[in-house]
Amino acid sequence: MTENKPGKITMEKLVSLCQRRGFIFPSSDIYGGLSACWDYGPVGVELKRNIREAWWRANVQERDDMVGLDTSILMNPKVWEASGHVTQFSDPLVECKSCHQRWRADDLKENKCPTCDGEVTEPQLFNLMFKTFMGPVEEAANVVYLRPETAQGIFVNFQNVLNTSRKRLPFGVAQIGKAFRNEITTGNFIFRSREFEQMEIEYFVKPGTDDKWFDYWVEERLNWYMKLGIKKENIRLREHSKDELAHYAKRCFDIDYNFPMGWSELEGVANRGDFDLKQHMEYSGKSLTCLDEESKEHIVPYVIEPSAGVDRSVLAVLCDAYDEEIVNDELRVLFHFHTDLAPIKVAVLPLSRKENLSAVAKDVYADLRPCFVTQYDDTQAIGRRYRRQDELGTPYCVTVDFQSLEDNMATIRERDTMNQIRVPIAALRDTLQAKLAGEDLFVLPEGGVIWKQGGE
Amino acid sequence: MTENKPGKITMEKLVSLCQRRGFIFPSSDIYGGLSACWDYGPVGVELKRNIREAWWRANVQERDDMVGLDTSILMNPKVWEASGHVTQFSDPLVECKSCHQRWRADDLKENKCPTCDGEVTEPQLFNLMFKTFMGPVEEAANVVYLRPETAQGIFVNFQNVLNTSRKRLPFGVAQIGKAFRNEITTGNFIFRSREFEQMEIEYFVKPGTDDKWFDYWVEERLNWYMKLGIKKENIRLREHSKDELAHYAKRCFDIDYNFPMGWSELEGVANRGDFDLKQHMEYSGKSLTCLDEESKEHIVPYVIEPSAGVDRSVLAVLCDAYDEEIVNDELRVLFHFHTDLAPIKVAVLPLSRKENLSAVAKDVYADLRPCFVTQYDDTQAIGRRYRRQDELGTPYCVTVDFQSLEDNMATIRERDTMNQIRVPIAALRDTLQAKLAGEDLFVLPEGGVIWKQGGE
Numbered sequence: 019m020t021e022n023k024p025g026k027i028t029m030e031k032l033v034s035l036c037q038r039r040g041f042i043f044p045s046s047d048i049y050g051g052l053s054a055c056w057d058y059g060p061v062g063v064e065l066k067r068n069i070r071e072a073w074w075r076a077n078v079q080e081r082d083d084m085v086g087l088d089t090s091i092l093m094n095p096k097v098w099e100a101s102g103h104v105t106q107f108s109d110p111l112v113e114c115k116s117c118h119q120r121w122r123a124d125d126l127k128e129n130k131c132p133t134c135d136g137e138v139t140e141p142q143l144f145n146l147m148f149k150t151f152m153g154p155v156e157e158a159a160n161v162v163y164l165r166p167e168t169a170q171g172i173f174v175n176f177q178n179v180l181n182t183s184r185k186r187l188p189f190g191v192a193q194i195g196k197a198f199r200n201e202i203t204t205g206n207f208i209f210r211s212r213e214f215e216q217m218e219i220e221y222f223v224k225p226g227t228d229d230k231w232f233d234y235w236v237e238e239r240l241n242w243y244m245k246l247g248i249k250k251e252n253i254r255l256r257e258h259s260k261d262e263l264a265h266y267a268k269r270c271f272d273i274d275y276n277f278p279m280g281w282s283e284l285e286g287v288a289n290r291g292d293f294d295l296k297q298h299m300e301y302s303g304k305s306l307t308c309l310d311e312e313s314k315e316h317i318v319p320y321v322i323e324p325s326a327g328v329d330r331s332v333l334a335v336l337c338d339a340y341d342e343e344i345v346n347d348e349l350r351v352l353f354h355f356h357t358d359l360a361p362i363k364v365a366v367l368p369l370s371r372k373e374n375l376s377a378v379a380k381d382v383y384a385d386l387r388p389c390f391v392t393q394y395d396d397t398q399a400i401g402r403r404y405r406r407q408d409e410l411g412t413p414y415c416v417t418v419d420f421q422s423l424e425d426n427m428a429t430i431r432e433r434d435t436m437n438q439i440r441v442p443i444a445a446l447r448d449t450l451q452a453k454l455a456g457e458d459l460f461v462l463p464e465g466g467v468i469w470k471q472g473g474e
Numbered sequence: 475m476t477e478n479k480p481g482k483i484t485m486e487k488l489v490s491l492c493q494r495r496g497f498i499f500p501s502s503d504i505y506g507g508l509s510a511c512w513d514y515g516p517v518g519v520e521l522k523r524n525i526r527e528a529w530w531r532a533n534v535q536e537r538d539d540m541v542g543l544d545t546s547i548l549m550n551p552k553v554w555e556a557s558g559h560v561t562q563f564s565d566p567l568v569e570c571k572s573c574h575q576r577w578r579a580d581d582l583k584e585n586k587c588p589t590c591d592g593e594v595t596e597p598q599l600f601n602l603m604f605k606t607f608m609g610p611v612e613e614a615a616n617v618v619y620l621r622p623e624t625a626q627g628i629f630v631n632f633q634n635v636l637n638t639s640r641k642r643l644p645f646g647v648a649q650i651g652k653a654f655r656n657e658i659t660t661g662n663f664i665f666r667s668r669e670f671e672q673m674e675i676e677y678f679v680k681p682g683t684d685d686k687w688f689d690y691w692v693e694e695r696l697n698w699y700m701k702l703g704i705k706k707e708n709i710r711l712r713e714h715s716k717d718e719l720a721h722y723a724k725r726c727f728d729i730d731y732n733f734p735m736g737w738s739e740l741e742g743v744a745n746r747g748d749f750d751l752k753q754h755m756e757y758s759g760k761s762l763t764c765l766d767e768e769s770k771e772h773i774v775p776y777v778i779e780p781s782a783g784v785d786r787s788v789l790a791v792l793c794d795a796y797d798e799e800i801v802n803d804e805l806r807v808l809f810h811f812h813t814d815l816a817p818i819k820v821a822v823l824p825l826s827r828k829e830n831l832s833a834v835a836k837d838v839y840a841d842l843r844p845c846f847v848t849q850y851d852d853t854q855a856i857g858r859r860y861r862r863q864d865e866l867g868t869p870y871c872v873t874v875d876f877q878s879l880e881d882n883m884a885t886i887r888e889r890d891t892m893n894q895i896r897v898p899i900a901a902l903r904d905t906l907q908a909k910l911a912g913e914d915l916f917v918l919p920e921g922g923v924i925w926k927q928g929g930e
Contacts, residue, residue, distance in 0.1 A: 182496030
């Protein structure tokens with residue numbers, strides 16, 4: 019049986035599992051979807067929320083030198099003139115002279131239309147910003163764009179942040195939010211979609227210290243992924259070559275992940291110099307400087323930009339945590355999510371639906387749910403329920419059985435090892451709290467701990 | 475001095491304070507803003523996050539009958555044909571025959587242009603959905619809309635949610651996300667903007683039980699606001715009259731808040747019957763039914779929709795918490811935020827910048843910050859720093875003074891009462907934890923508690 023061979027992850031398996039378990043659905047599914055847009059289901063939304071929270075905690079709340087921001091998607095169009103997006107943010111596009119389909123010039127092998135083999139036009143630049151019209155008249159004066167990146171919302175608020183937060187160099191501003199790009203070529207599940215979510219930092223430093231801070235942030239961001247359980251061998255740094263660098267960038271590193279389709283960018287860290295602030299000073303006529311404590315002069319700082327994708331982080335976490343193994347001659351599929359990221363932390367599973375068991379299990383559930391995202395499931399055979407929780411990446415299952423009625427103990431079953439440990443019901447909450455926090459030791463108020471090895 | 479008279483809140487005062495303290499800025503501020511779009515600053519983003527979290531916790535994580543969802547802003551345009559938005563979601567608009575400005579027909583007192591007094595046209599329906607073009611060609615086939623509500627993302631995923639979460643009637647789906655409406659008339663700060671954030675629930679019930687569940691949700695949502703500290707006298711229910719009801723709605727209540735500009739809608743709770751699911755069944759050809767456990771028949775459920783605005787909730791919380799009073803002959807302005815919502819929970823303020831004080835204060839800060847969002851401030855006279863924290867709505871300030879070096883105690887100053895209590899430094903964290911959780915009693919491991927009354 020092919021089902022019984024543990025294999026490697028493929029995008030097909032992942033997409034199918036994500037839909038089946040409620041992680042990610044195609045957007046507008048019942049209408050045949052919408053090209054390259056995706057919806058996060060009941061489990062996926064919790065995974066995504068946990069990734070956002072981990073990023074916000076590490077980059078805003080646990081740091082003295084950072085503040086958060088949440089700027090709007092629709093911005094004054096002058097922002098995109100200043101940033102260069104109106105003139106520069108384009109892909110070369112050709113059109114077939116026969117069937118009038120359009121193609122990205124660099125995607126064509128020959129100068130022929132892939133559909134009808136017709137002749138194609140010379141490449142024309144096609145701007146990737148979505149545009150719309152604000153106010154009741156559709157005319158050029160009312161054109162606004164859906165932001166293609168969240169970063170500019172930080173630059174235009176530079177002085178507002180400085181005035182209200184009283185930060186001094188070096189300091190950073192962090193933001194999470196949606197961005198939109200009318201990509202010609204999309205695909206690879208949630209890797210490249212037209213609507214996506216960014217987690218961006220703009221870290222302002224004194225010119226001359228920028229190389230040091232650039233190195234710091236590359237290291238810092240790399241460590242963040244590894245702290246969340248991404249395996250070191252699946253992540254690499256790739257420096258942009260001189261001719262690959264954006265015109266404003268002094269230096270840029272991609273943090274690549276080894277996705278099923280190959281190594282691809284998970285995050286970019288760029289030294290943007292003073293390009294953005296200077297452009298906005300010129301276009302707005304406003305001063306965007308701050309005091310250099312040493313020289314007592316007002317300077318335009320340099321900026322280091324670690325720019326991550328929420329959806330790409332979700333995809334990397336899913337790929338990295340995915341695992342297949344054979345247990346009792348059957349295929350076990352599971353996600354080894356880091357406990358901070360797991361959408362569901364604990365599942366409470368009564369061995370049967372018998373009333374006396376349900377009563378105890380429901381008490382356990384009521385005790386745990388205020389502390390962790392907990393699910394109660396009494397629908398099928400216990401083995402199938404364990405497999406379901408494995409596919410949801412739930413780190414701990416708590417099983418209440420008939421012996422629990424005698425000894426007031428329940429079984430904690432660990433996702434990764436399938437080890438089972440028997441714990442007094444009164445100590446369940448503290449034990450799980452310690453385990454979820456990654457603490458090795460836990461103290462039971464009474465009674466012992468009995469280990470059962472792999473007993474499924 | 476007029477400054478010394480405590481007065482009532484006005485929108486002008488609130489907008490100014492929000493900008494000065496980093497709650498909310500006009501979007502694209504340095505370019506003169508963008509009509510009716512706003513950015514949340516370093517403090518505002520934390521307030522908004524706390525409101526979202528409180529809603530998610532209450533409506534998803536603490537309930538067995540609800541799951542979350544996060545669907546995309548861009549959806550297949552057929553969604554908006556089925557929902558009725560393409561044909562129905564319009565305002566009547568007139569155009570001035572002389573100056574060609576456009577106006578909302580129901581905003582004009584007479585049939586004259588408010589700008590040039592010119593004659594205006596007959597009203598024409600103007601659709602409020604923002605539209606854009608997906609893919610490289612601008613033509614009708616590629617039109618997509620920015621969603622004008624998050625609700626439809628839930629309806630089109632009804633079957634996906636049912637298949638993956640195995641919920642049974644009654645159950646609900648909750649979602650938080652951005653929506654966009656090309657409103658002709660905007661204003662009142664963040665009350666009506668063209669880009670806004672919704673928190674919507676679609677709660678599916680068996681037809682016949684819908685009146686009961688409608689009453690339940692009106693009560694539930696009302697209580698949610700009051701649990702977050704909104705004063706009962708500032709909130710009211712208003713039932714829609716028959717001719718005010720949307721054509722699909724069986725019944726609708728507005729939860730109104732007493733904003734500075736008068737009573738206005740904070741949230742709507744509607745009984746939408748089976749309108750939405752039936753429309754999507756017709757337009758998609760897919761079955762959107764679920765099993766009724768009693769009759770064992772597949773039915774199209776009715777839906778109760780409590781639809782709240784994140785930005786309106788932020789505005790209500792700001793207005794409700796705003797206060798002015800005279801203290802020592804000076805005006806004190808403060809926000810009495812509920813501790814769960816306060817953007818900053820604790821501020822650590824060394825009495826002076828002397829090194830030995832800083833060392834102790836920084837230890838205190840390092841001890842508290844992993845537990846609560848904590849700010850360290852040593853910039854000005856202590857009185858000014860208290861006033862600053864009052865304007866940020868910080869519930870507790872911890873002051874480290876020279877006596878602290880002798881007795882290892884620090885002062886906790888309460889925002890609302892200005893009472894000061896002296897607490898052993900070793901007990902600060904537990905004491906603040908208890909106070910923030912609203913617990914009356916707290917136990918100090920050693921040493922006593924000395925109360926000082928209003929000593930500023």
